Amino acid sequence: MRQRIVAIMKVELLRQFTTPLVYVMGFFLSALSGYFLIVLGRSFIELTLKFGANPEAANLHFHERIIAPLVLNIEYLFVLMIPLLCMRTLASERAQGSFELLAASLVRPWELILGKFLALTVVVVALCGVVCLEPLILAAIAEPGSAFDFGALATAMIGLGLLGCAFAAVGLAASALTESPALAAGGSFLFLLFAWVLRVGGQGEGFWGQLLPALSPLTRLENFAIGRLSAADIGYFLVLIALALTVALRGVDRHRWQG
């Protein structure tokens, strides 16, 4: 069982890393997070100079002013990138005929889904590593004694990783439901866009104004971004991943019934 899951994971990783898409994404992620870091850093320096003599300046926390906004900007890039990353996982297997090999093999549908998801998790972790690299360089070149909060950075990266994995699970589910990679990317992008609408559109007073943003995975990242680790937020992401993988499993099983 473990051998089959590892085999599927390895092949999916080979497929991901033998095409230029992951490298192009890594490049853009690195370039844009570098750009965000420069812009946010410059704004932080300006604020520090402006309020340096003011006691309020003590509230200008480096992490909350630079790292948290950086992570919250990266989430938008994930909304665009991860559907592209996932679109081929199962949809193109059907299109190129290799799904037939898996469907007639000893691989259980759940092993297939888990293997694919673990491979996507590795790619998401690698992308988070790219984002994490530049803040770490900043920490390395900072003057000794600077208040760089490594714990908060780690928490933000855990949040970004969980968000990426949840998006990947949604992308995998979309890819399991169609033969067309483009349709799979479009479907998961629409879902993630809906998550964004939930957060933006739901911001207001009253019951719905409170509930709708709480349902969006993007809102759940905010606590992680500021270095606050919450069991409820972790639980939310795990439930979202489990739901999406269940849909993916149904999608694979449906193939056996509907042909």
Added chain:
Amino acid sequence: MICAEQLSRSFASRRAVHRLNFELKPGSVVAFVGPNGAGKTTTLRMITGALAPSSGRVLVDGFDTFEAPYQARAQIGFLPEAPPLYPELKVIENLRFVSAIKGLDKAAIDAVVERCELGEVLKQLQSQLSKGFRQRVGLALALLGDPPLLILDEPTSGLDPAQIEGMRGLIRSLGSDHTVLLSTHILSEVEAVCDHVLMIDQGELVADASAQELIDEHGDLQAAFLSRCAAHRKERS
């Protein structure tokens, strides 16, 4: 080796396969013949367990492909019409992958590489191979683990005459120690490699006889095929 009982499959309102009954004895090379769209691939997919039947059942070596799909699949090597390969991977990576999911070691890969003569293309990307070699790699994947039953769906489709001859030679040699179910609509291929024929038309079985019996009855396989299909269509209309 295979026992199909009242095997049927419909897609929405379209009846693809209707009440097929047949049995394959171990060690035979059986042709599964029919015009395009007759239901051959649907039947093969039900035998491999990749597709669930609407009704009826298939037993492979005594295992129901629906009730005990993994025990049944362990007996089968399947080469679909389009070889099930990852174009981004090298031949050896495709072989390692299938070997891993079947729980086999390197010796199993070496054996199929030798049998299918793939030594020279092992490090080539799948997408760079000729059609003939792609079919050979597909066959090698089916042969991994030496399953007793081989199901080959149009293995010579799209090959040039030399490649067809090579593939037929390979199938003949496999017939000596495997049960082979070969789907095709090329009747010369049936005469060349098969000893038994299942004919299907519009999802129904129209012949289940040895190749020699059909030739004796109709003169040749082409005449047998046309005559049986015409009789079936007349009966249905």
